[in-house]
Amino acid sequence: MEQPFKKIIHYATLAPSGHNTQPWKFAIKDNSILIFPDYSRRLPIVDPDDHALFISLGCALENLMVAANHMGFSTRVECFLRDGEAENIHVTLNKEKVESDPELFNAIQHRQSTRSQYDGRKIPAEDLEKLRQASRQDKVSFILFTEDKDIEPIIEFVKEGNRLQFRNNSFVSELISWIRFSKKHALTTCDGLNSASMGLPFIPRWLGKFILNTFATPDGEAKKCEKLIRGASGLALFIAQTNDKESWINVGRSFERVVLKATALNIKHAHVNMPCEEVEVRKKLQQHLGLKNERPLLLVRIGYAEPMPESYRRPVKAVLVGT
Ligand SMILES: Cc1cc2nc3c(=O)[nH]c(=O)nc-3n(C[C@H](O)[C@H](O)[C@H](O)COP(=O)(O)O)c2cc1C
Incomplete structure (x- = not known):
């Protein structure tokens, strides 16, 4: 075997x-x-x-x-x-x-996680239903947001989470430590976030670090994120019903089935997790959605775009x- x-x-x-x-x-x-x-x-x-x-x-x-x-x-x-x-x-x-x-x-x-701007086309109702079916998993709830009135408040949570993260030097340092700015570094480690998969050219590591530390401002990053969400056809949220490893694994299973089904339907996805990662913002999101102990853990935008480098x-x- x-x-x-x-x-x-x-x-x-x-x-x-x-x-x-x-x-x-x-x-x-x-x-x-x-x-x-x-x-x-x-x-x-x-x-x-x-x-x-x-x-x-x-x-x-x-x-x-x-x-x-x-x-x-x-x-x-x-x-x-x-x-x-x-x-x-x-x-x-x-x-x-x-x-x-x-x-x-x-x-x-x-x-793949497709981090480019999407073209705003609507996803047909029958395909949204297929994503809902694919999400079904014990201990996991799934919400699709496709109407502007439902998406708008979530955009504000994403921006708040994004600003908090980019104001936190430890967050930026951890992120940079996993970015593979040069092709050589990407091919040596075969892990991390390579520049091409983020829509950027491969550049020397020192230059990449300089650019990120100098130009990635909290407000600039939040605005970029807002634009990306506005080009999407919707947002998909995965919620763990209990706060334990089994429930987290089940969120992963549900998420993976949804994005595999989406891929089969030529629908792309990319993470906008910031309100799930920043605890204070997550609490506001929980309140907004009327959740008690259930935790929103993954948020992705979905829509249509050309594939990116892998x-x-x-x-x-x-x-x-x-x-
Ligand atoms: C639990 C989890 C959290 C993630 N969070 C983010 C995120 O906050 N921002 C982001 O751009 N991608 C996020 N991703 C996507 C990963 O960066 C991506 O899966 C990884 O780089 C591999 O690329 P691929 O999905 O294109 O294969 C997340 C993926 C998982 C499974």
Whole structure:
């Protein structure tokens, strides 16, 4: 099973992750694949409680399951999520007749965070309904905002979160540490946010740092974000019903299925997470939506645009460990 399992792990690694940290390790054990969190890749400033890290693991898990089903394996998932060495998501795979979704499987290789300006075209109602269907997951709620009157107040929360982040030197330093300004750096690490995937030219690292530190002002970044949202066809919000690792993993699974379905429908997406990441703004968003303990954790704009250059991934051998 080693070869097909390695192929399945390859598809899992194509999942999105915060700052493209790829905070995962995998192991093959008998007829199982285990996914471990890689805490050496955590983001202590933007994600102090690791919820985004576990959402990223949920995205990888969903890709793994879609790919396994496509290759004729059933999947049974058990989560062992107490802190410690053995913390893992355990997926048992058995060769048997299973239903697979070729459309979702094909989308794994084409899905990307498309950070460019969208063209404002409306998404047909039947496609919005397909996204709602794809979002269905235990412990997760999903809201689509497509009317101006619903989007406008969210824009203000995004701008507030964005300003707070760009006023925080630690946030900017952490972000810069994951940007791969030069092609050489991007190809060496095969992780992080490469300039091309953000719509920028590859430039020397010192110049990139200088430009970001000098020109990325809180108000300028907030305005850019506002323009990007106004060009989108809508916003999609993912809410964890409880505040624990299992719920965060489920948010990742729901998110990944929605964006795979969106990709199959040629709908692009990009994150505007700021109001979910800044705790004070998140509280205001919770209040605005009438939520109590449920946490809004991921916010993406959706719409139509040309594809952008892709981000890189580490090869399977770099993320595969012995058990
Ligand atoms: C939990 C999570 C949080 C993310 N937050 C942001 C974000 O705040 N801003 C952003 O531009 N992209 C965000 N992303 C997208 C990642 O940067 C992106 O997935 C990664 O760079 C890999 O690129 P790809 O999605 O094109 O494969 C997030 C992704 C995940 C899974």
